[in-house]
Amino acid sequence: MAELLHQAKKEKCFERKRTKFIACDFLTEWLYNQNLKRKDEPFTEFFSIPFVKDWLKDHPRPPIPLSLLLSEEEACKIIQSFWRGYRVRCDTEVQELRQWQKQLREDKNITKRVQEFWTKQENKVGSKLESEEPTPHCSGVSILFLSPAPQNTELME
Structure with missing residues (x-):
């Protein structure tokens, strides 16, 4: 005992x-x-x-x-980092930036615009490659250009 x-x-x-x-x-x-x-x-x-x-x-x-697993020092670091992050998020300039980002995401629908941009780029590249004719000085070898896979397709695993 x-x-x-x-x-x-x-x-x-x-x-x-x-x-x-x-x-x-x-x-x-x-x-x-x-x-x-x-x-x-x-x-x-x-x-x-x-x-x-x-x-x-x-x-x-x-x-x-x-x-119960953390030492006092580790617990202090976690609490201090949380508190510092909270104080930074309370700053008026940071609040303004966060509101602007939120509004931008809601108003502009960024993900949709990014997908549209890449679709346009892929279409441009694909139409340019299809319009080009093979040059006559080639040695009988033809090369087929394929447009890259669209950016918005998801790969299944």
Whole structure:
């Protein structure tokens, strides 16, 4: 029990309401490794203990929440980056730019205009290639030009 309390202190269980430390898992691992029958065997982690593996096959655990897996530094970075992004998005110039982009997407229907542009370009290239006649000084070899596939076709996998 003393080892359990020392580990709980290391995991800061007495300072927080929630931690990733599971006392039963620690106790199982510690007792398994301290067993006198396993005296000369190497340390075995909790999830590598044979009877634990068998138990978890039939009774899988839910995943541990990300908030418990992150260190304090990692959590601070995530919170700070979110806050900085929020402050930038609140800036009046950025708001104006975002509104302009939104309005442009709605009013101009950019994706449709891009598709129309590429369709026109493909048609131009295709009509130019079809109108060109083979030159008479060729050595009897004819080359067939095919227009490229339209940009708006989707490939099926």
